[in-house]
Amino acid sequence: MKTSHWLTSSKLNSSNILPFLVSGRNSFDLRDETRLIFSSKRDTLFQEAYKPPYLRPFFIKSLDISIGSGNKIGNSFLGWEGSSLFQLQGSYYKPSSEWINSPGYPSYFQSLRPIFPRCLECHTTFSQSENWQSPISTNRYNKENIVFGIDCQRCHGEVIDHVKYHRENPIDSIGRNIISYSTFNQQQRIDMCALCHAGVGKNINKPAFSFTPGDALNQYLTSETTDEPDVHSNQVGLLLRSPCFINFEEMDCMTCHDPHSNEKQSMLKFNASCVECHPNPKHRTVLSENSFDCVSCHMPLESSKLMKIQINLDSISPVQVRTHRIGIYIEGELLL
Numbered sequence: 136m137k138t139s140h141w142l143t144s145s146k147l148n149s150s151n152i153l154p155f156l157v158s159g160r161n162s163f164d165l166r167d168e169t170r171l172i173f174s175s176k177r178d179t180l181f182q183e184a185y186k187p188p189y190l191r192p193f194f195i196k197s198l199d200i201s202i203g204s205g206n207k208i209g210n211s212f213l214g215w216e217g218s219s220l221f222q223l224q225g226s227y228y229k230p231s232s233e234w235i236n237s238p239g240y241p242s243y244f245q246s247l248r249p250i251f252p253r254c255l256e257c258h259t260t261f262s263q264s265e266n267w268q269s270p271i272s273t274n275r276y277n278k279e280n281i282v283f284g285i286d287c288q289r290c291h292g293e294v295i296d297h298v299k300y301h302r303e304n305p306i307d308s309i310g311r312n313i314i315s316y317s318t319f320n321q322q323q324r325i326d327m328c329a330l331c332h333a334g335v336g337k338n339i340n341k342p343a344f345s346f347t348p349g350d351a352l353n354q355y356l357t358s359e360t361t362d363e364p365d366v367h368s369n370q371v372g373l374l375l376r377s378p379c380f381i382n383f384e385e386m387d388c389m390t391c392h393d394p395h396s397n398e399k400q401s402m403l404k405f406n407a408s409c410v411e412c413h414p415n416p417k418h419r420t421v422l423s424e425n426s427f428d429c430v431s432c433h434m435p436l437e438s439s440k441l442m443k444i445q446i447n448l449d450s451i452s453p454v455q456v457r458t459h460r461i462g463i464y465i466e467g468e469l470l471l
């Protein structure tokens with residue numbers, strides 16, 4: 136429950152809105168002089184939009200759902216209009232505790248952007264759109280049928296028969312009626328992560344949320360066609376281009392990651408996984424005191440081309456993300 140997966144989306148209510156309201160930092164101005172102000176009334180967080188002389192708002196909208204764990208970048212917010220779901224213009228940028236223009240929004244006022252199922256497919260366990268059995272996207276949902284966060288069922292499939300069986304057969308110690316990764320091949324193991332970690336892609340002809348662990352992803356999505364996978368949200372594309380992956384048959388994401396635990400302070404563990412396969416790397420360069428920090432040199436932080444944050448109107452800065460293209464980097468450039 137401490138993983139970013141679990142925390143990646145939630146319904147907003149009195150118990151979780153307060154951290155977003157830091158006194159004196161609850162507004163920002165857009166280029167057309169619109170001022171967005173964030174405040175709470177009873178249990179609800181609101182975004183209000185004002186024009187000079189900033190006396191009464193011309194636009195008010197509640198923030199009903201938070202997307203993003205806030206562990207690295209921050210949170211975006213969604214709001215309901217009847218059964219239709221929209222993204223709001225204000226996002227919360229965690230590193231400096233302030234409200235910013237949502238990534239991708241213009242720098243002038245725009246009311247709302249519709250939220251299609253692919254967004255929720257990566258950030259919730261399940262969301263039922265009005266036409267959930269059809270591949271055609273809509274932003275209308277059944278509000279009561281959204282499971283927030285990414286929980287066990289997202290990666291292990293529906294568990295109802297599993298739970299029922301083991302309640303009825305408490306002495307059977309073999310997991311039954313559940314999808315197990317131990318029977319998966321490398322492609323199936325990677326595809327399960329690639330559903331959300333290989334870029335946005337395009338749904339082919341299958342409805343959102345119909346992909347089940349074990350399925351072949353290329354029957355479900357057409358992946359990014361670009362030759363240069365972005366460091367933001369395309370770890371799969373980058374890892375597949377790494378010499379470690381190319382030369383080691385069994386590598387997948389779980390070689391380094393445990394999807395069940397919070398890995399925030401895990402650099403020692405990650406570096407240990409490098410040493411397991413590279414016990415004696417040959418370094419001609421003299422390594423400094425950080426010689427055990429393999430990751431900092433061979434998986435350096437890079438600027439994302441897709442994810443940019445506009446903290447004030449005159450500067451847009453790219454988010455720094457660790458590349459999964461493992462390799463030899465000299466002054467930030469990959470040595471091919």
Ligand code: HEC
Pocket residue numbers: 202203204205206207208209210211212222250253254255257258330331332333334335336366367368369456
């Ligand atoms: C293809 C899957 C995918 C889609 C679609 C997607 N995201 Fe994400 N999102 C991710 C991943 C993966 C991350 C983790 C950061 C990374 O990989 O760089 C992330 C990170 C974020 C974060 C930052 C969380 C943090 O604190 O680090 C926010 C906010 C966010 N997404 C909002 C959205 C919204 C809103 C939409 C839809 C309009 C959306 N995302 C669509 C996969 C996706």
Ligand code: HEC
Pocket residue numbers: 140285286287288289290291314315316317389394395
């Ligand atoms: C992000 C995806 C993800 C989530 C969420 C997740 N798991 Fe897993 N789980 C995996 C993967 C991948 C493996 C295989 C690990 C390996 O082989 O190294 C696994 C393995 C397991 C296993 C070992 C049996 C097996 O199939 O290999 C159990 C038991 C398990 N998970 C239970 C849970 C429970 C309970 C939850 C919720 C609290 C959960 N998992 C949430 C991805 C996930």
Ligand code: HEC
Pocket residue numbers: 138139140142143144202203204205206207256257258259285289290327328329330331332388389392394397398399
């Ligand atoms: C349903 C979509 C989905 C699936 C499936 C999924 N992830 Fe994620 N993953 C995300 C999103 C979204 C985030 C960003 C969460 C946030 O910070 O809001 C994320 C974050 C992560 C992180 C960063 C954790 C952190 O603390 O910063 C790792 C590592 C990760 N995923 C690995 C995996 C692996 C390995 C698998 C396959 C077993 C997997 N994921 C499957 C959506 C998914």
Ligand code: HEC
Pocket residue numbers: 378379380382383386390405406408409410411412413429430433434461462463470471
């Ligand atoms: C599962 C085994 C495995 C793991 C884990 C692994 N590698 Fe590799 N790596 C390989 C293999 C195999 C090669 C190709 C043969 C070689 O150069 O040793 C390789 C190649 C490399 C290269 C050579 C690149 C080049 O262009 O010559 C570097 C650098 C490297 N790995 C660094 C790392 C780092 C850093 C980590 C940890 C983040 C890591 N590896 C984790 C198996 C692995």
Ligand code: HEC
Pocket residue numbers: 207325328329332370371374387388389390391392398399401402405408430434456457459
């Ligand atoms: C060779 C080891 C290794 C492998 C294999 C690996 N990762 Fe990572 N991953 C790392 C390291 C190291 C970090 C950086 C952790 C940090 O900065 O705290 C990381 C970070 C991440 C993050 C967080 C990105 C961010 O915003 O900082 C995500 C998401 C992720 N990995 C997903 C994946 C997925 C999906 C796969 C499989 C395609 C995968 N990783 C395979 C070592 C690995």
Ligand code: HEC
Pocket residue numbers: 406409410413415416417418419420422423425426427428429430432433463464
């Ligand atoms: C200060 C940066 C730095 C650190 C820390 C570092 N490396 Fe390297 N590594 C390099 C450079 C630069 C090269 C290119 C060869 C050379 O000139 O030394 C290299 C080469 C390599 C190679 C390819 C040569 C070979 O032996 O096949 C591997 C594998 C490797 N490193 C693994 C690791 C591992 C594992 C660690 C952690 C124990 C590590 N490196 C720590 C910078 C670093």
